Amino acid sequence: MDGGVKAGGFLYTNKESISIGAVISMGDLRKNNQTYSFNVIEQFKDHPFIAPLIQDGRVEEYSAHLVPEGGMSVDSVYGNGYMIAGDTAGFTFSNGLVLQGMNYAIVSGIVAADSFMEKKGKGSDMNFANYGENLAKTFVMKDMKNFSGIDRVTWSETIHNTIPAIAEDAMLNIFSEDGNPKKHLSQIVLSSALKHKDKRKDLAVDLYRMIRRL
Amino acid sequence: MMKIEDRLSLLNYKIDKSYAHITVNPSICETCPDHFCTFACPAKCYTLIDEKLNFKYEDCVECGTCDTACSHGSVAWTNTKGGHGVKYKFG
Numbered sequence: 001m002d003g004g005v006k007a008g009g010f011l012y013t014n015k016e017s018i019s020i021g022a023v024i025s026m027g028d029l030r031k032n033n034q035t036y037s038f039n040v041i042e043q044f045k046d047h048p049f050i051a052p053l054i055q056d057g058r059v060e061e062y063s064a065h066l067v068p069e070g071g072m073s074v075d076s077v078y079g080n081g082y083m084i085a086g087d088t089a090g091f092t093f094s095n096g097l098v099l100q101g102m103n104y105a106i107v108s109g110i111v112a113a114d115s116f117m118e119k120k121g122k123g124s125d126m127n128f129a130n131y132g133e134n135l136a137k138t139f140v141m142k143d144m145k146n147f148s149g150i151d152r153v154t155w156s157e158t159i160h161n162t163i164p165a166i167a168e169d170a171m172l173n174i175f176s177e178d179g180n181p182k183k184h185l186s187q188i189v190l191s192s193a194l195k196h197k198d199k200r201k202d203l204a205v206d207l208y209r210m211i212r213r214l
Numbered sequence: 215m216m217k218i219e220d221r222l223s224l225l226n227y228k229i230d231k232s233y234a235h236i237t238v239n240p241s242i243c244e245t246c247p248d249h250f251c252t253f254a255c256p257a258k259c260y261t262l263i264d265e266k267l268n269f270k271y272e273d274c275v276e277c278g279t280c281d282t283a284c285s286h287g288s289v290a291w292t293n294t295k296g297g298h299g300v301k302y303k304f305g
Contacts, residue, residue, distance in 0.1 A: 038218040
């Protein structure tokens with residue numbers, strides 16, 4: 001986006017409407033300190049790829065939400081008299097294509113209710129350690145552990161700038177005719193990547209993280 | 215570009231006139247070096263008027279952003295009291 005603010009866009013098709021939105025990095029917004037968050041969605045709607053898709057559409061509703069990525073540790077989501085579920089516990093993450101969170105909210109909410117029922121009528125102990133134990137058995141905590149640190153990949157310079165630049169350069173090369181013998185695809189991509197050799201360390205680290213985390 | 219004011223006008227609110235679910239500390243805001251809240255809030259609840267921070271909780275979409283965005287400890291964020299606040303049609 002303008003001013004180097006990293007953002008991601010989504011467009012979901014519902015039965016009789018669409019949901020269009022933008023996810024913005026708060027860290028980048030802070031560094032930039034001149035982009036208004038409420039304008040980013042309008043920039044996305046004006047993008048040449050998006051504008052024709054929503055032409056003549058009418059806005060029915062506007063909303064916003066903070067997305068706390070990362071997830072709390074299983075030992076931090078309960079205590080004496082309380083259990084933390086859903087996005088309050090940071091049970092969200094994005095792999096760059098799909099933003100997960102609703103599923104974790106539903107499951108952690110059910111587990112919290114079940115954990116409360118386990119304690120109900122069994123004395124005054126209201127330390128919900130059982131919630132932590134029960135939650136650890138579900139895909140919620142398994143995913144949080146498995147994908148921990150993924151935000152460092154999805155919000156990296158490599159994903160948002162370097163790889164798109166390499167892809168653009170490679171595609172331009174592939175689809176251009178300059179009268180010279182054609183190169184292999186691997187040679188083209190390597191040649192495009194070498195143009196960004198100042199970023200090679202970041203590229204290598206982020207590619208390793210991508211393979212491990214994505 | 216659709217103005218934020220026009221977008222907010224599509225929402226229904228039941229405003230609690232006796233209770234502001236978010237409050238700011240004016241003495242902290244007065245010396246704030248960045249006023250990041252004015253850029254971060256997606257409902258334009260935080261604006262600068264004559265270099266002074268103006269805050270209105272009535273337009274809040276209850277996203278929780280300002281609670282995290284303000285790194286100077288000025289924002290005190292709570293949930294709206296039952297039945298009050300923004301009403302969404304589509305969730």
